[in-house]
Amino acid sequence: MDENFRPLDASLRRKLRDIVRIVPRVYSFLWQVTPGYFAISCAIMVVTALIPAAIIYMTKVIVDGVVEAASGGSHWTDLVTPVAVVFGLWLVETLLGTVSNMVQSMLSERVQFAARERIVAKAGSLDIAFYENPKFYDQLRHAQDQLYQVTGIVWSSIGLVRSGVGLTAMAGLLTILHPFAIVVLFVTVLPSLLMQGFFARLWFDFDTQWVRNYRMLDYLQRLLTSRDSAKEVRIFTLKDALVGRFRRFRETQLRAYLRMQFRSMRVRTGLDIVSLAGVASIWAYAVYQAALARITVGDLTLVFNAAQQARSQLNALVGSGGQVYEQALFATRFFDLLDMDPASVEAALAPPPPTPAPTPKRLTQGIEFRNVSFKYPGTDKWILRGVSFDVPARSKVAIVGENGAGKTTLVKLLARLYDPVEGEVLFDGRDLREYDLGHVRRDVAVVFQDFFRYDLSAADNVGFGEIRALDDRDRIQAAAKQAGAHDIIEALPKGYDTVLGRTFDEGVDLSGGEWQHLAISRAFLSDAQILILDEPTAALDAFREHRLYEQVAELSANKTVVFISHRFSTVRMADLIVVVEDGEVTELGDHETLIRHNGKYAAMFNTQAARYR
Incomplete structure (x- = not known):
C-alpha cells in the first residue's frame, strides 16, 4: 500500500477549457433534476447581491441628512424615509436569506439523491470485469466522495455572479472618491486570484494521490465493524493489530494533510495583508479628501463601507472563482464515471452487434x-x-x-x-x-x-x-x-x-x-x-x-x-x-x-x- 495510485492521469492535466466544459454540464444536470428550486435560488442570489450597495448608499444619505439637520439646514423628519428604506432592505435581506437556505437545502438533497442514483445505475450497468479491477474501485470511490462538489459548483458559480454584481455596485459607489480606488483594490487582490487556482490544483492532486489510502482505511474499518469478519477478529485477537494499522495509515495521511494546510495558511495570510493594505490606502485618501472638505461626511462613511465591502466582494469573487475551478476538477470524477466506456477495461464484454438477435424461445440443439x-x-x-x-x-x-x-x-x-x-x-x-x-x-x-x-x-x-x-x-x-x-x-x-x-x-x-x-x-x-x-x-x-x-x-x-x-x-x-x-x-x-x-x-x-x- 505504499504505492499512490492516480486513476486517470489524463484528467490530472485538464486545461481550463475542460473545466469550463464541466460547469455548463453541472447546470444542465441540476436543471434536469430540479428546475424550479434552481431558478428560485439563482433569482434570490442576484437580488441579495444588490442590497448591501443600496444600504451603504442610504447610510450616506442618512449621515448627510443628520449633518444638515444638526446645522439647521433641514428638519429631522426628512430622515424618516431613508431610515425606513434601510429597515425595509434589512427585512427583505433577512427574509430572502431564510427562503434561500430552505431552497438550497431542498435543491442539495434532490441533487445528491439524483447523483447517487446515476452512480449506482452506472455501476450496475458495467460488466463484472470492472469489479475485478482495483482501479475501478478507486475511480468509484472518487466519484462517490466528490458528489457534494456537483452542488458546490452551483453555489460557488452563483456566488461568483453575486459577488460580481455586488462588486460592480460597490465600484460605482467608490467612484465618488476617485476611479483609481477601484484599480488599487483589484491590484492588491489579484495575487489571491492566481493562488486560488494554484492551491485548487494542489488539493486535487493531494486527493488523487491518497485515494488508495482512503480505501484502505475504509477496508480496515469494515473489518473491525462488519458482522462477517467479527468472529475471526475475535478468535484470532486481531483487534489491536488492525486498530494499530488503521492508526498508522491515518497518521501518515494526517501529517501530509497538515503540511498542505500550513503551506496554504502561510500564503493566504500574506495575501490578506496585501489586500488590507489596499483598503487602508483608500481609507487614508478618503480621510484626506474629507479633511479638505472635498467630500461630505456621508461620502466618507460611504467610502469606508464601500471599500471594505468591495474588498470582501472581490475576495469572495476570487474565492468563488477558485472554488468553481477546484470543484469542477473534482466534479469531473463524477462525470468521468458516468461517461465510462463499458469496453474500457480488459475482458469487458464485446459490444453488441447492430441488431442483436433474441435468444431462441426453445433450445433445440x-x-x-x-x-x-x-x-x-x-x-x-x-x-x-x-x-x-x-x-x-x-x-x-x-x-x-x-x-x-x-x-x-x-x-x-x-x-x-x-x-x-x-x-x-x-x-x-x-x-x-x-x-x-x-x-x-x-x-x-x-x-x-x-x-x-x-x-x-x-x-x-x-x-x-x-x-x-x-x-x-x-x-x-x-x-x-x-x-x-x-x-x-x-x-x-x-x-x-x-x-x-x-x-x-x-x-x-x-x-x-x-x-x-x-x-x-x-x-x-x-x-x-x-x-x-x-x-x-x-x-x-x-x-x-x-x-x-x-x-x-x-x-x-x-x-x-x-x-x-x-x-x-x-x-x-x-x-x-x-x-x-x-x-x-x-x-x-x-x-x-x-x-x-x-x-x-x-x-x-x-x-x-x-x-x-
Whole structure:
C-alpha cells in the first residue's frame, strides 16, 4: 500500500477549457433534476447581491441628512424615509436569506439523491470485469466522495455572479472618491486570484494521490465493524493489530494533510495583508479628501463601507472563482464515471452487434463450447485452454474436477459474465455474443456457491430470481415450496414479509443451509431455459442435497440444467458428466461409462465412496 495510485492521469492535466466544459454540464444536470428550486435560488442570489450597495448608499444619505439637520439646514423628519428604506432592505435581506437556505437545502438533497442514483445505475450497468479491477474501485470511490462538489459548483458559480454584481455596485459607489480606488483594490487582490487556482490544483492532486489510502482505511474499518469478519477478529485477537494499522495509515495521511494546510495558511495570510493594505490606502485618501472638505461626511462613511465591502466582494469573487475551478476538477470524477466506456477495461464484454438477435424461445440443439480458452484480466495464467464439449438441450449435465480446475469459470462464460478470450460459446449453433444480452440474462439462471444474502424481506430474497414476478406472491410461494424454503419462511415472525439478516433492527438471521434454500428458490422462480447450480448446496447434508437435486430434475424437465458438485452420489444422476483438469476437459460421458473408463472420474468417485465403507 505504499504505492499512490492516480486513476486517470489524463484528467490530472485538464486545461481550463475542460473545466469550463464541466460547469455548463453541472447546470444542465441540476436543471434536469430540479428546475424550479434552481431558478428560485439563482433569482434570490442576484437580488441579495444588490442590497448591501443600496444600504451603504442610504447610510450616506442618512449621515448627510443628520449633518444638515444638526446645522439647521433641514428638519429631522426628512430622515424618516431613508431610515425606513434601510429597515425595509434589512427585512427583505433577512427574509430572502431564510427562503434561500430552505431552497438550497431542498435543491442539495434532490441533487445528491439524483447523483447517487446515476452512480449506482452506472455501476450496475458495467460488466463484472470492472469489479475485478482495483482501479475501478478507486475511480468509484472518487466519484462517490466528490458528489457534494456537483452542488458546490452551483453555489460557488452563483456566488461568483453575486459577488460580481455586488462588486460592480460597490465600484460605482467608490467612484465618488476617485476611479483609481477601484484599480488599487483589484491590484492588491489579484495575487489571491492566481493562488486560488494554484492551491485548487494542489488539493486535487493531494486527493488523487491518497485515494488508495482512503480505501484502505475504509477496508480496515469494515473489518473491525462488519458482522462477517467479527468472529475471526475475535478468535484470532486481531483487534489491536488492525486498530494499530488503521492508526498508522491515518497518521501518515494526517501529517501530509497538515503540511498542505500550513503551506496554504502561510500564503493566504500574506495575501490578506496585501489586500488590507489596499483598503487602508483608500481609507487614508478618503480621510484626506474629507479633511479638505472635498467630500461630505456621508461620502466618507460611504467610502469606508464601500471599500471594505468591495474588498470582501472581490475576495469572495476570487474565492468563488477558485472554488468553481477546484470543484469542477473534482466534479469531473463524477462525470468521468458516468461517461465510462463499458469496453474500457480488459475482458469487458464485446459490444453488441447492430441488431442483436433474441435468444431462441426453445433450445433445440443445445449449448456448445468450441475451443474455448480464457484467462482473467490482469493475469497471464490460462484458466481454460481449448475446451470443447456439447450440452444437449434439456439434458442434465454435471461438471466435476478438483478445486481451481476451471469449473466456475465455465459457468461464468455460459452466463456471459465474461466472453472467451479464444473460441466461442454457442446457443443453438449461434455465438452467444450475437444475442441480445438482456435475453441471455433472462434465459440463464445461476445459483453460485457464494450466492448473495439480501438483507431485505424473505419475499424479495425469492422474488429477485424473476424480477417480473416480484409482486406475485403465489409464484414466490410456489418456488419456495419447490426448493424446501416455504416452511422456513412461514416460521419467521412475519412470514414472507420478514426482513432477513442483521443489517436492520427487525432483521432475522438464518442458518447457512436455510439461506441456501432461499437462494435455490430464486432459481426455481426464474423462467430461464437454462439452470446453473454452482455447488449451492454445500451447507446441506448429503441426504438433503440428493433430494433437492431429484426435485431439480423433476421440476426442470423442460430446462437444460448444468450443475457443479463434489458429491458423486448427486453427480451420478446427470445425463452427461464433464471432467475438468487444469483447465481442460479430459473426460466426457455418463456415470457408468466413466467408471468403466477408469480414469480421473473413477478415481475421484472411488476415493469418496471409500469414506463411507
